[in-house]
Amino acid sequence: MRVKPGSLLTLTAEKPVVGGRMLARHDGMVVLVWGAIPGERITARVDRVSKQLAYATTVEVLTPSADRLGSGGDWRCGGQAYAHIAYLRQLELKRAVVCDALNRIARVAQPPELAMTASPENGYRMRARLHVKGTRVGFFRGETHDVCDAASTGQLLSGAEAVIAWCQRALRAGTMRGATSLDIAENRDASERVCHFELDPGAEIDSLRALVVEADVTGVVATQGGRYDTVVGVSSVTDVVRVSDDESMQGVRLSRDPRAFFQGNRYLLSPMVRHVLSVVPPGPTIDLYAGVGLFGLCIAAAGGDRVTLVENDPISGEDLRRNAASFGDTVTVCREPVEAFLRRVSPGGDVTVVIDPPRTGLSRAAADGLLSSKPARLVYVSCDPATFARDAGLLTAGGYRLVDLHGFDLFPKTAHIEIVAILEQEGAIGSLAHGIRRVGANGSE
Secondary structure, eight states: OOOOTTOEEEEEOOEEOTTSOEEEEETTEEEEEESOOTTOEEEEEEEEEETTEEEEEEEEEEEOOTTBOSOOSSTTBTTOTTTTBOHHHHHHHHHHHHHHHHHHTSOOSSOOOEEEEOOOSSSOBSEEEEEEETTEEEEEBTTSOOEEOGGGGSOSOHHHHHHHHHHHHHHHHTSSOSEEEEEEEEOTTSSOEEEEEEEOTTOOOGGGGGHHHHSSOSEEEEEETTEEEEEEEOSOEEEEEOSOSOTTSOOEEEEEOTTSOOOOBTTTHHHHHHHHHHTOOSSOEEEESOTTTHHHHHHHHTTOOSEEEEOOOHHHHHHHHHHHGGGGGGEEEEOSOHHHHHHHOOOOTTOEEEEOOOTTOOOHHHHHHHHHHOOSEEEEEESOHHHHHHHHHHHHHTTEEEEEEEEEOSSTTSSOOEEEEEEEETTOOSGGGGSOOSSOTTSOO
16 A cells, blocks of 8 residues: 555554654555554554655554543643643653664663653643734644644633633624734742733734733733834743752742743752752863753852853843842853854863753754853753754763663653753762762752
8 A cells, every 4th residue: 555645554553753743654665653652552643744754644543552542632722742641641651752763863872761741631731832813823833834722721820811712702702803922931939920912013012911811921022123112011930949948948049030941840840950959079060051040040049169150142141141240259140152162161170060062952052062161960951852962972082971860741741841850970989879969850969
């Protein structure tokens, strides 16, 4: 049978792959399928074909897995590729994806066991990028530009859902025009919520003021024709991140623009920070891709000395500058590209480098800079198993060994997994046991 778009295939799903699909085979051809679970026999409709690879969507489950939850609703909305799968099985599949990537891409035959920190499945998102199309506001449905109902995903709290509903009413009434996208940023307890609108030139802006009265919003900002303005209220949200249960240790105050990158899960923010603290040993620390200062400033607050934070993004970099001001001379902020910093500074010897790059991972120049300077320990925070495995392969080939892995399920029901990996210079003995260890991921000593 010639496989072409529209073909119906009977398949057995074998294993998960990066991005949320499951791998199956048909007459020697690999088929990547949405909506299946490994072990299930399914009927799938082919969406597209590329050489020896086909992409398909499950249309009927012939032998369902015991871990199947039903249809999973609109599972392409909000990236919910695992919404039809029981939660514990989701975590198993994410472990498998990371280990498979390390085996295939990094050639790490026996990676460290991947422990996982789970999250509540609903209401976890502190940040959401939404699109406006006609009178609808929501996520883009996967692999399309169709707007889907963000509230149906369960990822947002009711206050954020109320903002979306207000916008859709305003669009239908014609009182809001010219908006193309909406960013919603919240702090962890949702006591602060700021909305950022992208507006066409000439679009009406004053109608957005009503949001602070008619919805649970503390501020509205807008970008229009390249100009950024505060429309009403405050222009940032603020969290205080405690680095220890010790009340004598002051928390770290982090304010951020709604356009700035920040870890998105309100429930796992502190566990992830405390895990990173637990694996950073005493001594100088460099935080590359520091963002608004989440990891680097928390390391400084926990007693780390000589902390340098590097961030080139103008929005996150300005937030970082303000957040670091209270630390005085105990931290150094460098507003420059990571590659330029590594050409200028050689962080070798006893330095620990924390790396939290974008989804694309390290540039080759950044990887080469680390390999040439040979810092003692790398704490690599990654949101993409494939680019992490690529970078891990470069680093292990250059003299590092992968000694620890921990996963944080920041986006339940999706295929996303956040990885915190520890890489050490070959020849280092037992150094993992000598981390700060002030707190564990659960906040215990």
